[in-house]
Structure formats: C-alpha cells, structure tokens
Amino acid sequence: MTRTRLQAENVRLGYDERIVVDGLDLDVADESVTVIIGPNGCGKSTLLRGMGRLLRPRAGSVLLDGKRIDKLPTREVARTVGLLPQTPSAPAGLTVGDLVARGRQPHQHWYRQWSAGDEEAVAYALSATGMSSFADRAVDELSGGQRQRAWISMTLAQETSLLLLDEPITYLDLAHQVDVLDLVHRLHTERGTTVVMVLHDLNLAARYADTLVAMHDGRIVSQGTPDEVLTGQLLSDVFGLDAKVVSDPVAGTPLVLPISAHLRDEG
Amino acid sequence: MNATLAADPVQPGRRALHRRRTRRLLSLAALVAALLVAAAASLAYGAHPVPLDAVWQALVAPTGGEDDIIVRSLRVPRTVVGILAGLALGAGGALMQGHTRNPLADPGLLGVNQGAALGVVTAVVVFDVTALGSYIWFGFAGALMAAVLVFVLGTVRGGATPVTLALAGAAVSALLYGLISAIVLGDRQGMETYRFWHVGSIAGRELAVAGQLAPFLIAGFVLALANTPGLNSLALGEDVSTALGRNVRRTRLLGILAITLLVGAAVSACGPIAFVGLLVPHIARALTGPDYRWLVPGAALLGAVLVLAADVLGRLISGDSLEVGVLLAAVGAPGFIHLVRRRGLSRI
Numbered sequence: 001m002t003r004t005r006l007q008a009e010n011v012r013l014g015y016d017e018r019i020v021v022d023g024l025d026l027d028v029a030d031e032s033v034t035v036i037i038g039p040n041g042c043g044k045s046t047l048l049r050g051m052g053r054l055l056r057p058r059a060g061s062v063l064l065d066g067k068r069i070d071k072l073p074t075r076e077v078a079r080t081v082g083l084l085p086q087t088p089s090a091p092a093g094l095t096v097g098d099l100v101a102r103g104r105q106p107h108q109h110w111y112r113q114w115s116a117g118d119e120e121a122v123a124y125a126l127s128a129t130g131m132s133s134f135a136d137r138a139v140d141e142l143s144g145g146q147r148q149r150a151w152i153s154m155t156l157a158q159e160t161s162l163l164l165l166d167e168p169i170t171y172l173d174l175a176h177q178v179d180v181l182d183l184v185h186r187l188h189t190e191r192g193t194t195v196v197m198v199l200h201d202l203n204l205a206a207r208y209a210d211t212l213v214a215m216h217d218g219r220i221v222s223q224g225t226p227d228e229v230l231t232g233q234l235l236s237d238v239f240g241l242d243a244k245v246v247s248d249p250v251a252g253t254p255l256v257l258p259i260s261a262h263l264r265d266e267g
Numbered sequence: 268m269n270a271t272l273a274a275d276p277v278q279p280g281r282r283a284l285h286r287r288r289t290r291r292l293l294s295l296a297a298l299v300a301a302l303l304v305a306a307a308a309s310l311a312y313g314a315h316p317v318p319l320d321a322v323w324q325a326l327v328a329p330t331g332g333e334d335d336i337i338v339r340s341l342r343v344p345r346t347v348v349g350i351l352a353g354l355a356l357g358a359g360g361a362l363m364q365g366h367t368r369n370p371l372a373d374p375g376l377l378g379v380n381q382g383a384a385l386g387v388v389t390a391v392v393v394f395d396v397t398a399l400g401s402y403i404w405f406g407f408a409g410a411l412m413a414a415v416l417v418f419v420l421g422t423v424r425g426g427a428t429p430v431t432l433a434l435a436g437a438a439v440s441a442l443l444y445g446l447i448s449a450i451v452l453g454d455r456q457g458m459e460t461y462r463f464w465h466v467g468s469i470a471g472r473e474l475a476v477a478g479q480l481a482p483f484l485i486a487g488f489v490l491a492l493a494n495t496p497g498l499n500s501l502a503l504g505e506d507v508s509t510a511l512g513r514n515v516r517r518t519r520l521l522g523i524l525a526i527t528l529l530v531g532a533a534v535s536a537c538g539p540i541a542f543v544g545l546l547v548p549h550i551a552r553a554l555t556g557p558d559y560r561w562l563v564p565g566a567a568l569l570g571a572v573l574v575l576a577a578d579v580l581g582r583l584i585s586g587d588s589l590e591v592g593v594l595l596a597a598v599g600a601p602g603f604i605h606l607v608r609r610r611g612l613s614r615i
Contacts, residue, residue: 034464053508085506091368091557094502097283098558105500106512110493117539119284126280133275135283158511 003030005194006051007163008083010060012181014042019058021218028162033184033203038215039239040227043167044198045086047215051196052083052164059071077104082160084151086167090139096150097135100125105156123159129183135162152180156187163187165197169204177201183207202255206230214238230254270573288374291561294554298568302350305575309346310338313582317342322580338611347477349469349591350571353543355484355533357527357570358491360544361563365498365521367429374530377523378436381443382413383534387464388450401477402460406535408484413439414527432523467540467592469578480532487528488567494521495559502557522579540592542599543570549606 004027013021021043028034028051036044048053051062052071062069069077071260082103090099102217103125104118126132129149134142139150155163165184169177183209187193199205205212206226214222218236222229235241241258248255273445274416281521288561316326317334322601325338359374373379386409390402421428421435451458500508505515529545551566574591577598 049506052510055511074509074514075512079508081510083506083510085504085510088504088507090500094557095287097280097285097287098556099503100312102499102503102511106495108496110496122284123281127275127277130275130320132280132283137279150386155510172598184331213431232572 003114004028004124006196007063007067008051008060009045009051009063010049011047011057012105013046013055013057015046015055017135019218021050024218024220025079026213026220026223028129028196031187031188032193032210033195033197033208034208034211034213035170036196036198036215037200037205038201042215042238043218046218048083048164048166048196048198049085050191050259052081053077056087069264072084078158081162081164081265082155082158082161082172083164084155084166084168086170088151089123092138092140094139095135096137096139096142096153097122097126097137098133098246099150100131100153100157102156105160121159125153128186129135129153129218134137145173148172148176161192164195164227165195167200169199169201177204177221181249185206191217202235203232203248203253206255207248207251226253230256274572275482277501280376287556291555291558295565295568298554298572301572302575304578305345306350307570308579309349309575310342312579313337314586319353331581337525344472344474344477345469345565345578346376346575347474347555348472349574350482351477351484352469352533352537352540353388353418353571353574355487355529355569356540356543356574358488358563358567359533361548361559361566362491362498362522362526362529363492363544364548365502365559365562366519366526367433368502369429369433371431371545374526374608375440375528375534375539376433377530378413378417378443379410379527379530381440381447382416383410384408384465385409385413385443385447386473386535388457389459390445391460392450392454397456397460400479403476403479403535407480407531408462408533410535411527413443414523414531418523430480430554437513439555440571449474453499454460458514466590467538467595468590469537469574470587470590472536476536480536482605483528483532486526489531490525491529491563492560493513494525495517498522498559498563502559523533538592539594542603543573546599546606549603611612 006028008024008026011021011024012019036047040042046055050057056070064072064077064080097127100122105122107118117202126135129152131149131153139147142150152168169180172180181204184195188195209226212226212229213220221238222234230245232243232245235243235256243256243258245254245256309321311317311319315337317338321334322338325335329335331337356374363372363374363376364370383406386405386560387402390396390405397401417432417435417439421432452462497513500511500513501518508515547570548566551562551569555561555565576590577594581587581591581594
C-alpha cells in the first residue's frame with residue numbers, strides 16, 4: 001500500500017462563477033514524482049493551486065497529513081509544502097541571492113530574521129541549481145532559463161518535503177528543460193522529496209514521472225505508470241490527438257509520436 | 268544531505284549574501300549622516316544665521332540670549348517636526364508603493380489627505396477652533412475616518428485589493444474635496460486656514476505638536492517595520508506570498524494601518540507636503556535595493572533629509588516666504604520627471 005501525505009478528497013475548485021474541477025480525488029504517493037498532464041484548460045493548474053492551498057475548495061477537502069490544509073496555520077504548511085506558480089514575476093533590481101533568501105520566510109521570526117541555518121539553506125539552494133555565481137545579478141536581467149532556475153532555487157531554500165511545480169519548464173530550451181527535470185529527479189532520489197508537477201511535454205513527462213495523472217474537463221481520466229497511462233486510445237480521447245506510442249530508445253519509457261494531418265493526407 | 272545536491276561551489280553564493288548586507292548598512296549609515304547634517308543646517312540657517320558652536324551652546328547650556336531663543340523656540344520645534352513628518356511620509360510612501368506594486372502610488376491614495384483637510388476645515392468653520400495644536404486632532408481624526416471609509420468601500424468579496432482600494436480612495440477623495448470646497452467657499456476664516464494648511468509647512472509649529480503626534484508615529488513606525496517581511500513576499504505576487512506562508516489579507520491590513528497612522532499624523536500637522544511620499548521611495552530604492560526591510564527605513568531617513576533640506580533652502584533663497592510644500596513641489600516635480608525619463612520607473 002502506498003503512503004500519502006497529500007490528498008484531494010472530492011474537491012470542487014473554481015474561480016468566481018466558473019467551476020473548473022469537480023468531485024476529484026487524488027492521493028499523491030510519498031517520495032515519488034507525480035506529473036499531471038492534460039489539454040489546455042482541463043484544470044491541471046487549478047488542481048495544483050487547490051492542493052497548494054492557493055485556492056480554497058468549494059466542496060470536499062485537501063488533506064495534508066490527514067488534516068484539512070486550509071485549517072492548518074499557513075506558515076506551518078509552508079514549511080512542508082513548497083509551491084512555484086506559473087510565470088511568477090520579481091520586482092526590478094531584486095538579486096538572485098535576495099530572491100532565494102525570501103524562500104526562508106516560513107522559517108523566520110520577527111526576532112530572528114536571519115540565522116546560520118538560513119544562510120546554509122540559501123547557499124546550497126543556489127548551488128543545487130547552478131546559480132551561485134549569479135547571486136549578485138538582478139533577476140530581471142537574466143535569461144528565461146536562468147530566471148526559472150532562480151525561482152526553483154527559492155522554493156528549494158524553503159526546504160520542504162513536498163514540492164508542487166506548475167509548468168516549471170515552459171519557455172526553456174530543451175537542454176534547460178532536461179537540466180530542471182534532472183534536478184527534480186535528484187531532489188526526489190537524494191532527498192526523498194515528493195514532487196507534483198504540471199507538464200505539457202508528454203515525452204518528458206513519461207521519462208521523469210513515477211505516476212502520470214491524465215486530466216480532461218476537470219476530471220482524472222487515467223492514473224498510473226507512464227506505460228499504463230500513455231496509450232494511443234488515451235491520447236485520442238483526452239487530447240484528440242492521433243498518435244503512435246513507441247518505446248523511447250533512450251529511456252525505455254513511452255514516446256508519443258503525433259501523426260499529423262499533413263502526413264496523413266500524403267500517406 | 269545538502270552537499271549531494273551541489274552543482275557548483277557553494278562559497279560564491281554565501282559571499283554574495285554578505286557583500287549585499289554590508290552595502291546596505293553603509294547606505295543607511297550615509298543617510299543617518301546626511302540627516303545629521305540637514306538637522307544642523309536647519310538649526311543654524313535662516314533669516315538670522317546662528318554659528319554652529321552657538322547652536323550647540325543653545326542646546327546644551329542656554330544663557331537666554333537672542334541666539335538661544337531663536338534656536339530653542341523657533342528652529343528646534345521646526346526641525347523636530349520636519350524630521351518626524353519626513354520620516355513618516357517617506358516610510359508611508361514606500362509602504363504604499365509596495366502594497367500597490369505601483370511606482371506612481373502616493374501615500375494620499377487612501378484618501379488620508381482629503382480626510383485630514385476636511386477635519387481641519389470642520390474644526391475651523393464649525394467648531395471655531397483656530398489653534399494649530401487643537402485642529403491637528405480634527406485633522407488626524409478626519410484622516411483616520413477617511414481611511415476606514417476607503418477600506419470598507421474598497422473591500423469586495425475576496426478582500427481589499429490595491430485596485431479596489433485605489434478606486435475607493437479616488438472616489439472618497441473627490442467627494443471630500445467637494446465637501447471641503449463647499450464649506451470654505453462660504454467661510455473666510457476657514458478659507459484662510461485651509462489655504463495655509465494645504466500648502467504644506469513645518470514652520471510655526473510648537474514642540475508640543477511633535478509630542479502630540481509622537482505616540483501615533485511611533486506606533487506607525489513599529490507597524491511599518493513589522494510589515495516589511497510580509498511586503499517582501501507580496502512583492503513576488505500574492506500566490507508566491509501565500510506559498511511562503513503569509514496571510515495576504517493580514518499583511519495588507521497591517522500595511523494600511525501603518526500608512527494611515529504615519530501619513531495621517533504627518534499630514535494633519537504639516538499639510539499634504541507634496542512629492543515626498545512619491546519621490547523618496549524611488550531614490551531610496553536606488554540606495555538600498557528593493558528589500559523592504561532596508562527600503563522602508565531608508566525611505567524614512569531620506570524623507571526627513573529632503574523635508575529639512577527643502578525647508579532650509581526656502582529660508583535661504585526667499586527669507587522664509589516659500590513654505591517647504593511649495594519648494595518641494597517646485598524641485599520635486601522636475602526631479603520626478605527627470606527620474607522617469609532617465610531611468611524609467613522600475614517595476615515593483
């Protein structure tokens with residue numbers, strides 16, 4: 001039986017009048033990487049925001065260690081769950097070092113703003129993302145890939161055992177995408193961090209996920225290992241994509257090859 | 268457990284954090300030194316210049332001579348009130364820009380200025396109060412009431428956001444301005460008092476004025492400093508702030524309370540001294556960087572330096588016929604335009 005610290009129970013999530021996710025259940029397996037996939041607007045990010053208490057459920061509940069996450073003190077949650085939203089923005093002139101240091105806020109008190117432990121965590125978070133030599137540079141002057149690594153570094157400095165990442169590799173070139181995902185993989189294997197992330201790239205999702213969760217119209221339609229989830233049938237049902245799934249010659253995980261219309265017409 | 272994750276040497280990151288801290292401490296030390304110079308100038312210069320050694324004499328061992336009287340009864344109160352107002356307006360401006368994440372935000376955005384103005388006018392016209400020390404209370408009460416009204420009107424479902432607050436502030440300010448105009452147009456005495464108060468001045472205040480407002484200013488500064496870590500996380504967006512364990516609503520409420528106390532107290536005593544709250548945070552940001560734990564004290568110190576410097580300049584070039592508010596507007600407006608054109612207003 002897999003253990004789980006973070007669960008969604010029959011949650012309904014939405015914005016204003018619009019309900020995006022309804023009646024959804026999800027148990028996140030501990031010390032593993034869970035990747036949520038699905039077409040645009042299917043509620044992936046909404047679910048992640050709900051799991052990270054950025055969005056209060058209209059019904060049902062999100063549980064952290066068996067307790068309702070919205071009833072727990074938010075600082076306490078922040079010491080356990082780290083969350084990086086999609087495309088966050090930093091004020092002009094903020095240095096990478098200062099940004100990463102702000103990840104220590106849940107561990108700080110008004111009477112102790114900065115401790116040796118804070119410095120340690122920040123220095124190592126910078127190093128883990130390869131950003132040590134950028135600590136003096138302003139975040140808004142970095143390239144997209146460096147900026148994303150700086151933000152991830154901030155969530156690492158938070159030193160949480162659960163990490164929720166909303167499309168952490170969007171806007172990065174392929175090499176940087178792999179860098180970031182390798183880092184996530186190391187976090188999981190070396191620190192036992194539980195990671196939940198939303199990804200658009202199905203092939204990278206298949207390669208790095210222990211569990212894939214496929215969503216469609218605010219519901220989970222399939223959940224399991226990448227081999228179980230990524231089938232031609234699912235791609236057609238969920239994405240409306242005609243594709244062939246082969247074994248990735250590099251990793252042995254499923255590889256999605258779209259059969260695009262222009263090829264079909266010629267064939 | 269950490270070491271295994273290291274992808275590059277750890278030391279450079281550590282050193283960068285230390286360098287940064289040293290630079291900020293130096294900036295604040297320089298601002299304190301500038302404030303001491305400005306205060307000395309404010310005690311010494313004017314229609315009747317007093318040499319610095321005589322100023323010192325007057326402060327520590329007064330003999331009752333002409334210099335002593337000028338320094339102790341005129342310039343000390345003026346300088347103290349100027350420092351307090353400058354500290355409050357500078358800190359209030361930095362907080363306001365931080366909470367709205369808007370570089371054009373002015374501490375008057377919450378309707379505090381017009382609230383204080385209505386309080387002063389009501390005191391003079393309705394209650395026949397003409398002593399400054401008395402109508403300050405009315406001004407302060409007006410400022411508080413305006414801020415509460417703006418906060419209530421600006422609180423929609425999901426709490427008060429900077430946008431709803433700014434809209435409510437603009438609407439309430441316009442309404443109060445209409446009321447003020449209606450009252451003073453029919454009352455000569457009210458018009459005169461309003462005119463002088465509204466220019467913004469630190470002259471002719473007794474030291475008691477500083478004592479009157481000190482409790483509120485101290486409370487305001489404590490709340491402002493307590494608000495800075497929260498403001499640092501809010502600067503990364505409400506989502507990141509929540510993820511870092513901040514209660515966004517509580518952080519906003521604390522900030523609004525601090526701004527109201529600081530700006531309400533300063534404005535009721537000295538009138539809405541233009542440009543301090545708008546201009547000072549931008550210059551302070553260049554010195555301390557965007558970390559509010561340093562920026563708010565930096566902006567407070569710089570606000571005090573600017574108010575005193577403008578006041579002294581007014582005494583020197585016009586024989587004290589130009590009030591600090593006029594001079595700051597005359598110098599501040601071009602300064603602000605220059606800042607915007609040369610560096611652009613930074614995203615905050």
